[in-house]
Amino acid sequence: MVLHVLFPLGVRLSTILAALGFVGLAVVRRDKLPLIAGWLWLTTFEAVFQIASLIMDKLPLGPVTPTIFLSLAVITLSITRGTVRPDWRYFAAALVVLAVWMATGFHLNGHRHGLVSLHTHIPDFDVPAEILNETAKTLWALGYFLPLLRRASTGESVALPAVDARRRQWGA
Secondary structure (H helix, E strand, O other), X not given: OHHHHHOHHHXXXXXXXXXXXXXXXXXXXXXXXXXXXXXXXXXXXXXXXXXHHHHHOOOOOOOHHHHHHHHHHHHHHHHHOXXXXXXXXXHHHHHHHHHHHHHXXXXXXXXXXXXXXXXXXXXXXXXXXXXXXXXXXXXXXXXXXXXXXXXXXXXXXXXXXXXXXXXXXXXX
């Protein structure tokens, strides 16, 4: 029962909530920047997770998966360079939590079952590992999300000058 709450649709609830936060902000502001930030969060955190998996020699979805996720992150970062200004302090905190997770064994709840199981059965569910995973991922998301809120609350333009110029050009 608890696993169905933590992993609805086979995805961590925190991932769904964070994604909804980015989408909700994009809808409210009628701005693509939160969507770009959300995509950056997903791809870059997954890349960091894959690097940790390689270091710990725990490749739950096989040896090809890290290459795919790392390539996706590099491509995403290249395409979106300069569009989002994250708060690096949250990334540093997330990396500290990730290091603690690795030092405690880097237990992977549900990952070893692959994508087809939808996390329906995790016999050796490790609560501390899940807390570390959730904390690292949430801190990483906050690194992208909170700067978007701060810019709007200070009256600073959420869009970058290049984006503003394109909007003026197209009459938006």
